[in-house]
Amino acid sequence: MSTGTPSSPPQIDTSKAHPARVYDWLLGGKDNYPVDEAVGEKLPPEARDAARQNRRFMQRAAAWLAGQGVDQFLDIGTGIPTEPNLHQIVQGIVPSAKVVYTDNDPIVLRHAEALLVSSPEGATDYIAADVRSPGDIIRHARGVLDFERPIGLSLIALMHFLPDDQDPLGIVGELRAALPSGSYLVLSHAASDLHSELAEQVTAEYARAGIRLGFRxxxxxxxxxxxxxxxxxxxxxxxxxxxxxxxxxxxxxxIYAGVARLP
Known part of the structure; x- marks a missing residue:
């Protein structure tokens, strides 16, 4: 089943680029606007490679977690659905798996309504929320997920959109604190120390579009x-x-990537 459809979706602002839509463009998607394409075209070619690498890491990590018996997932910064989606991967292994998707772009929510359709045995839910409000996300997720059992928390290519002055460590800490023992954190993050010139170029191009980055x-x-x-x-x-x-x-x-278990 699928739940979480909003009664009045927020309006999409097509005058400003949004990370989810730029990411969609980098992946070759069609659910973006000229303002997003303009940003993507100015990024180095390696940005497309990074988007693809991120996506494939998520798919491998999700499949592995489902194979370990994890059947609940909280995916924050979902992005525009690109098949196979996280729920398709995990429900292909554990049909009863439950997935809560979260993003702050209205276009993601609209696509979620149409495309994030669960298996009959499982459930998908979605919420328009910002990772900078972790308490709101957790409160919503508690209505779908059982916080007495392990949960896979997915933060794919998200935290580098939060510079240090937005307390990314504190935000992830608050999300982690809500999870039960045996849960997992799945995280990928753009590097500042692997290809510094490219990192600086990407940061500058996003900044011109009003999007701040914090590569690390x-x-x-x-x-x-x-x-x-x-x-x-x-x-x-x-x-x-x-x-x-x-x-x-x-x-x-x-791109750095890792998966870790909560003790």
Whole structure:
């Protein structure tokens, strides 16, 4: 089943670029506007590679978690649906899995209504909310997910849209604190120390569109996992993270990725 349809969806602002729609453009999607395309076209070609690497990391991590018996997922910063979506992956392994999607772009919500259709045994829900309001997200998610059992928290290519002055560590800490023991954090994040010139170029182009970024070093990204048990192979680049053979094709990347278990 699917739930969470809003009675009056907020209006879409087509005059300003939005990260979810730029990401859609980078993935070759059609659910974006000229203002988003304008940003995407100014980004280096490696940005498309990063978007694809992010997506595939999410798919591998979600499948692995479902294979470990995790049947509840909270995906924040969902982005515009691009198949296979997280719920399609996990419900293909555990048909009764429940997934709550969250994004702050109205176009994502509208696509969610039409496309994020659950398996009959499971459930999908979606909420228009911002990760900077973690309490609101948790309150909504409690209506669908059982917070007495493990949950997979997915933060894919999201936290680098929160500079340090927006307290990203505190936000992730609040989300983590609400999760029960045995839950997992799945996180990918743009690097500032792998390809610094490209990182600076991407940051500058987004800034021209009014979107602030906070790329981070490996040590800074690792802080999101403090106190958790990192799953092998640890915090690596997105193409290097896998648990089930075959291994992804080796390629250069400016994205860190990791999965960790809450003790």
């Amino acid at each position: 070093t490996r040590a800074q990204v690792a802080r999101f996992f403090d106190g958790l048990d990192l799953v092998e192979p640890g915090l690596v680049t997105a193409p290097q993270w896998y648990r089930t053979p075959p291994a992804p094709t080796p390629e250069d990347s400016g």
